[in-house]
Amino acid sequence: MIQESIRNQITFSQIAAAEGLKAGLQITPEALIDQVRESGIRGRGGAGFPTGLKWAFTAAEKSDKKYVICNADEGEPGTFKDRVIFENWADLVFDGMALAGYAIGADEGIVYLRAEYTFLREKLEKCLAERRKKVLLGENCLGMKGFNFDIHIHMGSGAYVCGEETALIEALEGKRGEARNRPPFPAASGYLGKPTLVNNVETFAWIATIMVKGSDWFRGLGTEKSSGLKLFSISGDVESPGVYEFPMGISVNQLLTEVGGRGAKAVQIGGASGTCVPSAEFDRAIAYEDVATGGSIIVFGQQRDLLDVAENFLEFFEDESCGQCTPCRIGNSKLLEGVRLLKKGECSAKYLNELCKLAETMQIASKCGLGQSSPNAFLSIVKHFRKEIFNREPVAV
Amino acid sequence: MLISQHEQTLDQLQGLVEKHGDQRNALIPILQDFRDQSGQITDYAMQAVANLLKIEPSEVYGVVSFYSFLSERPQGNFVIRLCRTISCDMAGKQAVARQLENDLGITFGETTKDGRFSLEWANCMGVCDQGPAMLVNETLYTKVSPEKVGEILDSFKSRA
Numbered sequence: 014m015i016q017e018s019i020r021n022q023i024t025f026s027q028i029a030a031a032e033g034l035k036a037g038l039q040i041t042p043e044a045l046i047d048q049v050r051e052s053g054i055r056g057r058g059g060a061g062f063p064t065g066l067k068w069a070f071t072a073a074e075k076s077d078k079k080y081v082i083c084n085a086d087e088g089e090p091g092t093f094k095d096r097v098i099f100e101n102w103a104d105l106v107f108d109g110m111a112l113a114g115y116a117i118g119a120d121e122g123i124v125y126l127r128a129e130y131t132f133l134r135e136k137l138e139k140c141l142a143e144r145r146k147k148v149l150l151g152e153n154c155l156g157m158k159g160f161n162f163d164i165h166i167h168m169g170s171g172a173y174v175c176g177e178e179t180a181l182i183e184a185l186e187g188k189r190g191e192a193r194n195r196p197p198f199p200a201a202s203g204y205l206g207k208p209t210l211v212n213n214v215e216t217f218a219w220i221a222t223i224m225v226k227g228s229d230w231f232r233g234l235g236t237e238k239s240s241g242l243k244l245f246s247i248s249g250d251v252e253s254p255g256v257y258e259f260p261m262g263i264s265v266n267q268l269l270t271e272v273g274g275r276g277a278k279a280v281q282i283g284g285a286s287g288t289c290v291p292s293a294e295f296d297r298a299i300a301y302e303d304v305a306t307g308g309s310i311i312v313f314g315q316q317r318d319l320l321d322v323a324e325n326f327l328e329f330f331e332d333e334s335c336g337q338c339t340p341c342r343i344g345n346s347k348l349l350e351g352v353r354l355l356k357k358g359e360c361s362a363k364y365l366n367e368l369c370k371l372a373e374t375m376q377i378a379s380k381c382g383l384g385q386s387s388p389n390a391f392l393s394i395v396k397h398f399r400k401e402i403f404n405r406e407p408v409a410v
Numbered sequence: 411m412l413i414s415q416h417e418q419t420l421d422q423l424q425g426l427v428e429k430h431g432d433q434r435n436a437l438i439p440i441l442q443d444f445r446d447q448s449g450q451i452t453d454y455a456m457q458a459v460a461n462l463l464k465i466e467p468s469e470v471y472g473v474v475s476f477y478s479f480l481s482e483r484p485q486g487n488f489v490i491r492l493c494r495t496i497s498c499d500m501a502g503k504q505a506v507a508r509q510l511e512n513d514l515g516i517t518f519g520e521t522t523k524d525g526r527f528s529l530e531w532a533n534c535m536g537v538c539d540q541g542p543a544m545l546v547n548e549t550l551y552t553k554v555s556p557e558k559v560g561e562i563l564d565s566f567k568s569r570a
């Protein structure tokens with residue numbers, strides 16, 4: 014019942030199953046990590062940590078047991094590219110995971126698949142079974158003696174915060190998905206206390222692709238600080254919503270032209286935890302050095318009330334906060350109350366300033382990325398749409 | 411009657427412990443399977459699984475109450491989850507919500523008297539390009555409109 018989401022040419026279509034894995038296993042683990050590093054790829058899940066560095070850290074840990082985890086919790090509002098990757102190129106993700114296992118010295122891979130994607134599970138299990146038959150998984154994988162990498166799927170149970178890597182590990186361990194203090198980082202002590210590498214679905218697929226097309230090819234695309242290509246999930250007020258591949262560094266304007274979203278009032282980049290970019294700033298670049306995103310782009314047409322948007326996002330965060338720390342648990346409720354006052358035209362300028370200060374405190378004092386980024390949309394909307402926010406008729410209730 | 415129900419629950423859980431193991435990291439897979447078999451994770455089931463895994467019942471409750479796809483409340487045979495997040499909101503989820511409430515005669519958070527349908531809100535389901543989105547158990551519906559709601563519900567009425 015899902016329709017096709019792919020809207021332009023996607024490089025993954027050019028890569029055959031196992032092609033990247035075969036190429037990667039021909040070089041040493043060290044050389045493989047160097048290739049990843051040289052490509053300049055940064056994590057495609059949102060935080061943008063350099064992947065090669067993460068692999069090198071995890072590889073350097075001495076341990077009898079290590080884990081490779083594929084983060085398929087994809088819960089950021091507005092993102093669906095990981096679903097599309099699994100629907101179309103699951104083999105590339107599993108190739109990337111096996112490459113990671115080879116590089117860091119792990120024999121167990123786990124896909125943490127969100128509960129909402131249970132409908133994908135059967136297909137993925139079939140794909141894994143096929144791979145075992147072809148010895149692309151399991152004992153002496155691809156004929157390499159002693160390389161026994163296998164993958165299993167662990168279903169999520171519905172909690173956005175479990176996309177945060179330490180909360181995800183807690184969930185895998187059978188606990189509430191409450192983020193851990195870091196350090197220690199998962200690279201040193203992750204699942205069951207063992208060194209653990211967590212990467213996004215798309216990151217793994219790109220690694221398999223880079224092994225085929227080369228790190229220079231990847232590095233040559235995008236910008237200097239944000240190399241390569243990326244999948245974007247486009248929704249909202251556009252003519253052709255769906256998944257697109259673009260080079261990193263594309264401007265908001267260019268992107269809107271490609272997807273049929275010209276004339277937009279604002280664009281939310283990075284999902285509910287991202288920022289709201291007003292039309293005056295549509296020349297900005299979508300890249301780690303400017304506006305970063307895990308790929309979620311939500312377009313708002315002229316008719317949209319941005320306070321409705323802020324309210325929807327804050328309802329989301331109030332609902333999804335794990336409740337462990339006060340700035341996030343109470344802060345999101347307070348911001349939500351504030352937005353509802355603004356909507357009714359009943360918020361004083363002084364109180365709005367206080368809310369902004371609270372929002373800034375949340376960014377600093379929250380324990381994990383959820384609370385740290387949940388005020389971003391609110392702050393950017395207040396900053397760029399002050400006139401609209403204050404120009405409201407008091408509503409009779 | 412009650413005793414036999416407890417016995418059945420215990421049997422079921424013992425089977426699941428055999429399948430998933432008795433370590434702490436087996437807890438959630440056990441609860442997920444139990445939910446799929448029984449719908450509701452009862453107080454007794456939480457007690458029993460705690461005993462089997464040698465952990466506190468409060469820890470099991472802590473887990474069950476944390477996750478939105480695990481529930482200690484009784485649930486209908488078909489759990490309907492409508493996406494309330496922004497892209498589906500802009501695509502018209504409110505009208506779909508109203509129609510669901512009208513057709514089922516319940517509001518969000520409730521289960522129909524015959525125990526067949528539960529209605530819940532959910533957050534972004536990963537089909538934001540095809541909203542409004544709705545899950546019925548594991549089946550995903552996209553571009554749901556108020557006039558399609560009746561048809562979808564009817565398709566489940568004939569099923570067990």
Ligand SMILES: Cc1cc2nc3c(=O)[nH]c(=O)nc-3n(C[C@H](O)[C@H](O)[C@H](O)COP(=O)(O)O)c2cc1C
Pocket residue numbers: 055056057058059060061062064084085086087088089173174175176177178179211212213214216381382383
């Ligand atoms: C609240 C929250 C939710 C997150 N959700 C996801 C997610 O669904 N998928 C994902 O890959 N990363 C998510 N992340 C980022 C992960 O913590 C982690 O950085 C990422 O999985 C690492 O993979 P990458 O470097 O390949 O991007 C989330 C982070 C936070 C704070």
Ligand code: SF4
Pocket residue numbers: 174191192333334335336337338339341342379380381382383384385
């Ligand atoms: S910031 Fe929010 S989600 Fe993260 S630990 Fe604190 S309460 Fe939990």
Ligand code: FES
Pocket residue numbers: 090091092493494495496497498499533534535536537538541543
């Ligand atoms: S906003 Fe409804 S599926 Fe993403």
